[in-house]
Amino acid sequence: MTQPKRLSQEDERTLVRRLKARQEGALAELYDVLAPWVFGLASRILRDDAEAEEVLGDVFVQVWGRIHQHEPGRGPLVPWVLSIARNRALDTLRRRRRWWRKADRWGAAQRLEDDGAVPAPDPAEAAVPGWPVHQEVHAALAALPADQRRVVLLAYFEGLTHSEIARRTGQPLGTVKTRLRIAHGKLAEALKHVKDWLR
């Protein structure tokens, strides 16, 4: 597979129009630029390649089937696709939690990152479109105090509610809410200039 081209905002709008026109080539282009991010996000949440691949397939089925629901005025295409990926992965995670399958492996991985550490960017992937945004998000997260970073990661990657985070961290519910609010404010401020997601 050749390296996919980077997309400007205008490229992205064109891609959405082609997707809505049911051009299968547009879906292939979107896959080429977004599959590594979707797969990376699903893998990060699920810690299981087979399940992450399943989520990857589900995401693109959903994107193709519901592209008409995407309104450019409400946000760019990339976060919309990533939110689908996150929701799908969290659904799978919740199903798995209910079944308590693979609990040991998941628990061990979780314990490793429960301190809120963010894995370092992998330089081998630096050519992937979106890499600059990836680095900026990393930098913004790394700039957060550890307590704030931890609650953000628990909420986003494990889909925990505020109460569940409070129980997990042993912090009062009000503290958790305050940390999340402050952290999201800092992230929004640090990343407000991000426009081209796949540059």
Add this chain to the structure above:
Amino acid sequence: MTDWLGMTPNPRAPRPELRAQVLARAVRPRAGRRRWVWRAAAAVLLLAALGGAGYWARGTILALSAERDRLAAELAAVRDTLGFVRGPATRIAWVPVTTNGRLGGVTIFADSAARRWLVRCEGMAPNEPNETYQIWFVTAEGLKRAAVMTMDEEQATVMAMAFDVPDDVGPVTGAAMSIEPRAGGSTEPRGPIVFHLRL
């Protein structure tokens, strides 16, 4: 705002062979949708079949219950009749009667211990519209009301009735039948006597 967090995990290239599978699956969602439709249709059919079976079972159960109740009532009547016939204190008397030129008969089973009577009339002429047959207990104090047995045109020629001998009626030595006004009969015989019998 957590849109950026989806870009946090390192991108991971999925297996190359997955690309064709995912794209093929995405652009052919109709098969999945059709499968869903078939499953829904099967579920509806199953529910309809279960509902139909339930409705049929309910109707059958109700019909069988009614039949059981009818048979139980018939069995109780037969046992009651047999009780009269087998009772050690039961006397049986038969008297031929002629009503309106028609020859018939009246059979009386009188259980003096249980103070119950069973009277069976056969081949008697129908009453006039304003008249009825009335049975009397013969006692030392005269005739006492026993029962009213109306025979209409459309009624079967055999009529049976069981009744108790009231406590205020002394020892019964015989039976009589007269024709009385249909509205409730009479307190003492005024019409023509059909038969008068000593037991």
